[in-house]
Amino acid sequence: MLNISNVEIMRGVKVLLSEASACIFPKHRAGLVGRNGSGKSTLFSLITGEILPDKGEISVPRDWTIAAVAQETPGLDQSAFDYVLDGDKRYRELEQQIKIATESNDGMRLAALQEKFEESGAYTINSRAGALLLGLGFAMEDFQKPVKDFSGGWRMRLNLAQALLCPSDLLLLDEPTNHLDLDTVMWLEDWLKGYQGTLLIISHDRDFLDNICTEIIHIDNQKLVTYAGNYSQFESERAQKIALETAMLEKQQKKLQHMQSFVERFRYKATKAKQAQSRLKAIEKMEKIVVAQADSPFSFSFARGDSLPDTLVRMENVEAGYGRTVILSDIKLNLRPGSRIGLLGRNGVGKSTFIKTLAGEIPPLSGSLSISKGVKIGYFAQHQLDYLDPDGTPLSLLTRLAPDKRELELRSYLGGFGFGGDKALEQVKSFSGGEKSRLALALIVWQKPNLLLLDEPTNHLDLQMREAIVIALADFEGALIVVSHDRHLLRTTTDEFYLASEGRVRPFDGDLDSYHEYLTELDRKKREVLLKEKELKKHEKIQNPGIKSREQKRQDAEKRQILRPLKQEVSKLENEMNLLNAEKEEIEKALSDNTIYEESQKENLKTMLARQADNQRKLEETEMTWLEKSQELENMQKELEIS
Structure with missing residues (x-):
């Protein structure tokens, strides 16, 4: 098990942990x-050995392999697929050792390495890496792109794929959902439920913690306190603990006051001096009860606005997109005061495009978009954090919005967002992502919006700030549209869902559990539809063999001509795989014969093992190429509408 014993961690003069202890058992x-x-x-850095504790110790079983997500990704020319394979260091080491043994013609060494290679599951590594990349939202055409071509958020997904690929006994995940959309969070959740090792997660997504964790370790008053159960159970138990500790503290305070009163009255009287001294020593030895702090440092609310018209926003047959590229079409929406909409949809389907169109960031390409008089929009998007003046401070930025307000009032307001005291005077460029998000929200809330458009507002925010947003939105009287991967936020602040899919935005009849089921079934249904379409086209050809015009026949011939080289390539790859599989069976049969391991067959064994390694490499490469080309062919067939 992972054992943390009386650990103390200092950061400068600040004590982070003091006499902190916890045990994490295997598979927990x-x-x-x-x-x-x-x-x-x-x-986490202590567990991985990057730093050492100032006091105490952390012991991890020697035979445990630890996997963690790298926090930085250099701009490499290496392909995304190869970069993910680097996550399995044992695989890369065996790969290199096999190469050396093959070049040196060391048959016995090669035989031992091949056995280790098979036991490690290395023969399935390509398919596992591909499944991880697809699950994390990458398209197959992304596999061979260089790492340097991806944005920071997508590079973090590559780092996550590396950690998940690594066969590990202990998996450390530090905010794994920060750069993911809702669909990918749900996929990751399902993947982690099947993970066989020990898991330790830092996350501010309470639904994610609820669905994954079997225990919660809370850092409270510089100690590690372990609670059985998921996050909701932890919250409930901790609330009871706080109530009990508060009652105990009140009782202790009364006892202390009584004892202190006796001491002050009788400490200088000879007849009572001994008793007074005894009580004084008891007071000094009494263990002070420290009540856990339940109150959040964040507290704010949305101001009540003026009365609003019955319809805030009306959209009729709107097309949204960029330039001549239409992303969404036929959008119809009547947004009324009190509307609370959660916008669902897979990555890249147009959710942000829809929000930007409503916010006036991009104009509609066609159709009618009317915003009623008196509507004040508060729009939060991640890219807005980049527009915060890096040399400004929370106080100076708020003063620009409210030059007539007193500094005391502005400071009091900023304190509700965690920018109290000197923090209000620190420059934005020194802030973390979470602090910038809080500041952007503070500036939006100050402007008293009555229509909120929130695009992933909780990224980088901790649980306390997320809960403060939930509480504030509960009393918000205007209209709300939110895109978020935080299911707790969606469940508690919205009362209806819309789905962006296939170029449309329509009401979604269901809850988040229904949406999960929808995602799970979507790919299967698409495959079924494609099969039915192909069968129908074949049937039509059989029933009506001669109805096509000469022009239609010419067009079909042209389409077949376009597809022919790709079909031939796929067929060629299938033949190569058949030959390689036949060779694989032949090699395995030869290696199963005990006589090949005799001294006289040493050279034959070396040759056979080298053939096996070469065969496996070629088979994996051919299978990956076949998979890519088959997908390319299927996409092209669909585009050209040829069965």
Whole structure:
């Protein structure tokens, strides 16, 4: 098991952990929670051995392999697929050792390495890496793109794929959902449920913690406190603990006051001096009860606005997109005061395009978009964080919006968002992503919007700030449209869902569980539809063999001509795979014969093992190429509408 014993961690003069202890047993799934800056990520660094504790010790079983997500990704020319394969260091080591043994013609060494190679599951590594990339939202055409071509968020997904690919006994995930959309979060959740090792997660997504974790480790008052169950159970148990500790503290305070009163009255009287001294020593030895802090440092609310018209926004037959590229069409929406809409849809289907069109960031390509008089839009998007003046401070940025307000009032307001005291005077360029998000929200809320458009507002925010947003939105009287991967936020702040899919935005009849089922079934249904379409076209050809015009026949011939080289390539690859599989069976049969391991057959064994390694490499490469070309052919057939 992973054992943390009386650990102390200092950061400068600040104590993060003091006499902190916890045990994490094999195959347990623990969520590590606590306020920002409490030492969660630092504890991960201790476990991986990057840093050492100031006091105490952390012991990890020697035979455990630890996998963690790298926090930085250099701009490499290496392909995304090869970069993910690097996550399995044992595979790369065996691959290199086999290469050396093959070049040196060391048959016995090669035989031993081949056995280890097979035991490690290396023969399935390409398919596992491909499945991870697809699950994390990459398209097959992305596999061979260089890492440097991906944005920061997509590079973090590559780092996550590396960690998941690595065969590990302990998996450390630090905010794994930050750069993911809702669909990918749900996929990751399902993947982690099947993980066989020990799992330790830092996350501010309470639904994610609820669905994955079997215990919660809370950093509280510089200690590690373990609670059985998921996050909701932790919250409930902790609330009871706080209530009990508060009652105990009140009782202790009364006892202390009584004892202190006795001491002050009688400490200088000879007849009572001994009793007074005894009580004084008891007071000094009494263990002070420290009540866990339940109150969030964040507190804000949306101001009540003026009365609003019955319809805030009306969209009729709107097309949305960029330039001549239409992303969404036939959008119809009547947005009324009190509307609370969660916008669902897979990555890249147009959710942000829809929000930007409503916000006036991009004009509609066609149709009618009318916003009623008096509507004040508050729009939050991740890219807006880049427009915060890096040299400004929370106080200076808010003063620009409210030059007539007193500094005391502005400081009091900023304190509700965690920018109290000197923090209000720090420059934005020194802020973390979470602090920038809080500041952007503070500036939006100050402007008293009555229509909120929120595109992933909780990225980088901790649980306390997320809960403050939920509470504030509960009393918000205007209209709300939100895109988020935070299911708790969606469940508690929206009362209807819309789905962006196949170029449309339509009401979604169901909840988030229904949406999960919808995603799970979507690919299967698409395959069924394609098969039915092909069967129908074949049937039509049989029933009406001669109805096509000369022009139609000419067009079909042209389409077949376009497809012919790709079909031939796929067929050629299938033949190569058949030959390689036949060779594989032949080699395996030869190696199963015990006589080949005799001294007289040493050279034959070396040759056979070298053939096996070469065969496996070629087979994997051919299978991957066949998969890519088959997908390309299917896409082209669909585009040209040829069965």
